[in-house]
Amino acid sequence: MSGLTPFKAFNVVRFGVKGTAMIPFDKLDEKQRWALAFYLFSLRQPACDHAPARVSLDALANATDADLAKANGAAEVACLRHTLPELDAPALLAAAHARVEQAARLANDGDTRGAESTVLDAYLTNIEPIEPWLRAHGADVVPQLEASFTATRAALQERDPRAQADVKELLTLLDRAAGSHAAATSQSVFWFAMLVIVREGFEATVIIAALLAVLKKRKELTRARWVHGGWISALCVGAVVFAVGRKVLAGAMNEKLEGCMAFVAVAMILHAAFWVNARGQTRKTMGELRDKTAGALDRGALALFGIAFLAMFRESFESPCSSRRSRSTRPRRSCGVLPRASCSCWRSSTR
Secondary structure (H helix, E strand, O other), rough: OOOOOOHHHHHHHHOOOOOOOOOOOOOOOOHHHHHHHHHHHHHHOOOOOOOOOOOOHHHHHHHOHHHEEEEEEEHHHHHHHOOOOOOOHHHHHHHHHHHHHHHHHHOOOHOOOOHHHHHHHHHHHHHHHHHHHHHHHHOOOOHHHHHHHHHHHHHHHHHOOOOHHHHHHHHHHHHHHHHHEEEEEEEHHHHHHHHHHHHHHHHHHHHHHHHHHHHOOOOHHHHHHHHHHHHHHHHHHHHHHHHHHHHHOOOOOOOOHHHHHHHHHHHHHHHHHHHHHHHOOOOHHHHHHHHHHHHHHHHHHHHHHHHHHHHHHHHHHHHHHHHHHOOOOOOOOOHHOHHHHHOHHHHHHHH
């Protein structure tokens, strides 16, 4: 293990070792091979007893245990191997900016090949992993960056005099991506969440108000507490379901789950269309509500509780689902998990 890195282990699993019994494991996808490679390095380490040091995923993939111990201390190796860091989008944008600036200096010194390679590293290592994050902040950001990176690389390869201008334009786009999206994103997410809550809350309020109105008309206000108990209980249960769902689904937005969520989204849209059509006949709908309430009164207080509970719980369940669906982005390309390592063969061919 002394000279092995997760990147080397990944390549052995992927390509095998020619002339030996070690064959390529083609049945594993790229994500599984990376998981296996990193898991291998955790087996020889003791349990982690503290938060790990901040080390990039790229560095972890290309470093031996000895390299990590030398750079961060021997006590940090176990936690670094057991706990992989999350992608820090602002930090990766800053790293991409620094690499492009380095490429500009290399180009000024006449090292156009080194400059072109540095620009490619900036894209593969720093930009590609956070493309879903960038798309969530602005639909036109990623296409502009991809076009600028391509133009800059082409200009550097051909020793075009306009290469410096392309580099400056790329730096401007990176600055814009790093600085202009935080406020816009927080505001857009806030207003969309507010819209969803108001919309779903209004639907539940109409039903609960109709229940209370019928109770008042029939002078059975003593049973109103069952209606209030129903919608308050639904809010509590909805909050628990939201918290559990958020924890279970966080970080699990792979292709299969995205497909399932897409089917759920289609079902919700069809449901909304039928609901709008039905609500177009307001008088008929309110009549149905009154009939249901009257029937619930005849059946007892638990029926009132059930109607209020289901009315509120449906909306409290739909609200986080709608918000989450709106924030979902396209699945990350497999090359973007560990770009420098996993894309090295593709990169050599594109050079």
